[in-house]
Amino acid sequence: MKLQLILLSFFLAFTQFAFAQGPRAGGMPPMSNGTIFGKVVEEDGTTPIEFASVVLHQSSDDKVIGGGITNEKGFFRISKIDEGNYYIQVKFMGYETTRIDSFDMGTEAKRVGKIVLKSSATELEEVSVSADRPKVEYNIDRKVINVSNLATAMSGTAVEVLENLPSIQVDAEGEVSLRGSSDFTVFIDGRPSVFSGSDALKQLPASSIASIEVITNPSAKYDPDGTSGIINIITKKKMGGFSGVANVHGGNQGRYGSDALFSYKTGKFNFYLGGDYNNYGRNGTSTNITNTYRGDTTFVQSAKGDAGRAFTPYNIKAGFDFDATKNDLFTLMFSKGQWGMNRTEESDFIDEEIINGVPSFSNSFFSDELFEIKNNYYTADLDYVHKFKDKKGHELSFGAYFRTSEKDESTENIFENSDGSYYKEGQYGTEYDKDKSLRLKLDYILPLGDNKFEAGYQARLERAEGYNELFLKDGSDGEWVLQDEFSFNNTYSRDIHSAYGIFSGKKNKLGYQFGLRAEYTDRQIKILELPEDDSHINRIDLFPTVHFSYQLPKEQQLMASYGRKINRPRSWYLEPFLTYSDAFNVRRGNPDLLPEFIDSYELGYQKNIKNATLSVEGYYRIEHNNIQRITLVYEEDPSKRISYPINVGTESTGGVEIMYSTPIVKWWHMNLATNLFSYSIEGKIEEQDISRSSFNWTANISNDLKLGKIGRLQISSRYYSPTVTAQGEREDMVSLDLGYRQQFMDGKFSLNVMARNILGTMNREQYTYGPDFDSYRNFEMLPSYSVSLSYRINNYKPKRGKRPSGSGGGGMEGDF
Incomplete structure (x- = not known):
């Protein structure tokens, strides 16, 4: 009864972006005819890669037949595929392009399983600073700064980190503006900050931050406060053991x-x-x-x-x-x-x-x-x-x-x-x-x-x-x-x-x-x-x-x-x-x-x-x-x-x-x-x-x-x-x-x-x-x-995967 009251009370609705040809948010969708399913992960075999590009090609002439973008759990789906022989290419900035060799597609749905992407940089012996994620990722609804890759900001604050985005201006006195406005909302791990604007950013050391999300047009789920949008600070968190x-x-x-x-x-x-x-x-x-x-x-x-x-x-x-x-x-x-x-x-x-x-x-x-x-x-x-x-x-x-x-x-x-x-x-x-x-x-x-x-x-x-x-x-x-x-x-x-x-x-x-x-x-x-x-x-x-x-x-x-x-x-x-x-x-x-x-x-x-x-x-x-x-x-x-x-x-x-x-x-x-x-x-x-x-x-x-x-x-x-x-x-x-x-x-x-x-x-x-x-x-x-x-x-590094929506324990949920 309570859920019915909630549904009756609110008139419109939202979801994370269904990523053109992508799966429903939250996991792998049901199987259906003429459809390919799979999951894209990092080299550890478990960490999902979001926003990877998956393209289906016809083997005979390399023609692009369809494609999609992985969701926050790394899943993708390509639907309405005719019978024939195809191959798949998977790309993401900072990683090597991976190809799934030619396969036959009939009327049955096909699972391609896990697709592992390797760093595009030269692999190093045991310890490799080249396997880092891209410094700035330009995702569908936000820009994400990966702080661990910024040697020029590691002993500074969130203010120094944000200087790396063209949307951000930081003056000589450390005051921050987002697209020309100093009125923006600051969240920390998806929760409201005690402070506002530049004051919130000045008190966070860069070494405690995993990444920063800049969202200039957030969805109706989030506070509409702030002229220019939301800056969400994602702090470093825990690993196993x-x-x-x-x-x-x-x-x-x-x-x-x-x-x-x-x-x-x-x-x-x-x-x-x-x-x-x-x-x-x-x-x-x-x-x-x-x-x-x-x-x-x-x-x-x-x-x-x-x-x-x-x-x-x-x-x-x-x-x-x-x-x-x-x-x-x-x-x-x-x-x-x-x-x-x-x-x-x-x-x-x-x-x-x-x-x-x-x-x-x-x-x-x-x-x-x-x-x-x-x-x-x-x-x-x-x-x-x-x-x-x-x-x-x-x-x-x-x-x-x-x-x-x-x-x-x-x-x-x-x-x-x-x-x-x-x-x-x-x-x-x-x-x-x-x-x-x-x-x-x-x-x-x-x-x-x-x-x-x-x-x-x-x-x-x-x-x-x-x-x-x-x-x-x-x-x-x-x-x-x-x-x-x-x-x-x-x-x-x-x-x-x-x-x-x-x-x-x-x-x-x-x-x-x-x-x-x-x-x-x-x-x-x-x-x-x-x-x-x-x-x-x-x-x-x-x-x-x-x-x-x-x-x-x-x-x-x-x-x-x-x-x-x-x-x-x-x-x-x-x-x-x-x-x-x-x-x-x-x-x-x-x-x-x-x-x-x-x-x-x-x-x-x-x-x-x-x-x-x-x-x-x-x-x-x-x-x-x-x-x-x-x-x-x-x-x-x-x-x-x-x-x-x-x-x-x-x-x-x-x-x-x-x-x-x-x-x-x-x-x-x-x-x-x-x-x-x-x-x-x-x-x-x-x-x-x-x-x-x-x-x-x-x-x-x-x-x-x-x-x-x-x-x-x-x-x-x-x-x-x-x-x-x-x-x-x-x-x-x-x-x-x-x-x-x-x-x-x-x-x-x-x-x-x-x-x-x-x-x-x-x-x-x-x-x-x-x-x-x-x-x-x-x-x-x-x-x-x-x-x-x-x-x-124990080789600590923050997990890349996102927490369930509403948990408040990590990145803010995507607008699409």
């Missing part, structure tokens, strides 16, 4: 850290325990110049000095899997950690006042700014999957994810004359937030012949409270004095209830999927000191998704998709009170801010060319109610600026990503990628038209060179072109990285040496304009170097 891996690294700019993961499988249980502690630095020099205009008077503030950021995350996690029965799997996981960051800036500062072009006042002093943040968090996750016995792929899954975090944030500004006396009053600000969230989800999958129906319910329940305080003091001997007019207490609550349905299937070589998600949002914000500014909304929103795929001849594939998304304002964007971000910048929120709604379209093409792969993806995204944090002169004090978010109008991005991966020779593999796109914004700020546009492009070139039997050198470079912003321009940036890896002792030890930004050209240079001011900022990042050492116990 006892195994583990430990890493330690160190370098300049205060870089050091270590991490370890151990697992033990016995009977129906699989236990794992892991932890990490790291310190990452991003240091450089900073230049800031701001001119503020008031009638015939110009206020000039300029500063130049050393600036840096230090990130200090740590995490401890433990959990287990329990195979209660053949059809029931439980997963329980706990973690505790802290994400810390401090930003320092020590500058020589000049404060000037110019009247009618004649300097009337000028003073030089020293500015010392310290920003610190510590966020302590706890998580507990429970997943359950039940597989029905009546048919393959018939599943019911449940998940519950609890998060709690406490954040302490402080900013201190000190301004001293050369003799040590205070030039102006010091400033100290604090912010405290405590947040608790619970996510519940129920998912149901029902295969219907060659189609599949999927439906589910999700609840996201969040409660938060916090306060802001500002203190001032007049001199080095003075006391910090609380400023009541800039100190506030607030509470925040938000409940989102979602129901989705998806239907998918195939017709000959055409795969299709239609989905619809409905969400009800109840949000409330209360300010104790400003009850008249309380904010409350109730709303229902619909998010349709459509995906198509078509199998073309000669190992070609065409994909198209559409999805509607939402970018909800963050809680601090909505707080109506004033607070200081530093001594010269005031900020406030906007409780009247509307959410952004995004329409996203994609059209993709893939072709395998012997051992090379070409991927071309066109996209167009338009954002309505576009949110921009604008900066203006603070009317109460013209020497300061005020920033706050507003809805300015519409923003659109459209372009094409081209990616080509090919071996040059056996020991040299090259990846080339570019993103060519047009960016435009249309709207007004304070009745001033800000409409503008620019043509942008990025380029990534990566070379992998095998040096001897156990060495590898990687050379990577990237370029970001100039672009316009809502209030100015951002200049171009280029960077060059080197990485070297060597293995020892039959692969138990590996040494990684990394050099990033070796030319010192990774800068963030930006101009901002307003009606009464203009500013220039440039951060020049210093080169960084690091060395890491890894030790594997």
Whole structure:
């Protein structure tokens, strides 16, 4: 009865892509006449290879008769085959092409059994770093970065890993954007991260990551939040028996850290325990110049000095899997950690006042700014999957994810004359937030012949409270004095209830999927000191998704998709009170801010060319109610600026990503990628038209060179072109990285040496304009170097196969 209620409640349905001519998700379909079945695996004979291309040829003239793509379990099916003599070719990037010699096909179905693919690189003695998976895989619905193959990122974080995709831009200060937008959703092993956006990526060491999935047009099953899509981090997990891996690294700019993961499988249980502690630095020099205009008077503030950021995350996690029965799997996981960051800036500062072009006042002093943040968090996750016995792929899954975090944030500004006396009053600000969230989800999958129906319910329940305080003091001997007019207490609550349905299937070589998600949002914000500014909304929103795929001849594939998304304002964007971000910048929120709604379209093409792969993806995204944090002169004090978010109008991005991966020779593999796109914004700020546009492009070139039997050198470079912003321009940036890896002792030890930004050209240079001011900022990042050492116990390596859908224990389920 419960399942009937679920089916009646949700109107549409989804399945993983039936892979043109492919089998039903979940396993081998029933036998039928004129059909060939098989499974493609790696050299170990058990690990399935997903997205391998299987092509059926007529023996007499090599004519292509049909083909398909393997599903997540490695299975494929080719149907409607006439009697005759045929042979099969199986290809996948990074592996040798395998041929199944000619065979006769009659009216009976034929099984070809397991087809084993070998690495396309030269086999080495016992230990082989050349048998790695491709660095970046361009799959039907996502891009997958295999982190273990990136020597240039092994002692960094998820941020350094993502630099290898043309969809991703990372500036000199480590801020990440996906196709030009910093609003994206981060998941870890298919579960929501405690943090959002770039903050989530900065606290994950690359050595603890198996792979990263970038999904720009997710299905209706997933949260529609985020302008540009989902980034799913898949962490390293367990193997059979006892195994583990430990890493330690160190370098300049205060870089050091270590991490370890151990697992033990016995009977129906699989236990794992892991932890990490790291310190990452991003240091450089900073230049800031701001001119503020008031009638015939110009206020000039300029500063130049050393600036840096230090990130200090740590995490401890433990959990287990329990195979209660053949059809029931439980997963329980706990973690505790802290994400810390401090930003320092020590500058020589000049404060000037110019009247009618004649300097009337000028003073030089020293500015010392310290920003610190510590966020302590706890998580507990429970997943359950039940597989029905009546048919393959018939599943019911449940998940519950609890998060709690406490954040302490402080900013201190000190301004001293050369003799040590205070030039102006010091400033100290604090912010405290405590947040608790619970996510519940129920998912149901029902295969219907060659189609599949999927439906589910999700609840996201969040409660938060916090306060802001500002203190001032007049001199080095003075006391910090609380400023009541800039100190506030607030509470925040938000409940989102979602129901989705998806239907998918195939017709000959055409795969299709239609989905619809409905969400009800109840949000409330209360300010104790400003009850008249309380904010409350109730709303229902619909998010349709459509995906198509078509199998073309000669190992070609065409994909198209559409999805509607939402970018909800963050809680601090909505707080109506004033607070200081530093001594010269005031900020406030906007409780009247509307959410952004995004329409996203994609059209993709893939072709395998012997051992090379070409991927071309066109996209167009338009954002309505576009949110921009604008900066203006603070009317109460013209020497300061005020920033706050507003809805300015519409923003659109459209372009094409081209990616080509090919071996040059056996020991040299090259990846080339570019993103060519047009960016435009249309709207007004304070009745001033800000409409503008620019043509942008990025380029990534990566070379992998095998040096001897156990060495590898990687050379990577990237370029970001100039672009316009809502209030100015951002200049171009280029960077060059080197990485070297060597293995020892039959692969138990590996040494990684990394050099990033070796030319010192990774800068963030930006101009901002307003009606009464203009500013220039440039951060020049210093080169960084690091060395890491890894030790594997019992030849540990993460499994490639995916967990059952809904288990939350690995990769997110495919959109088709």
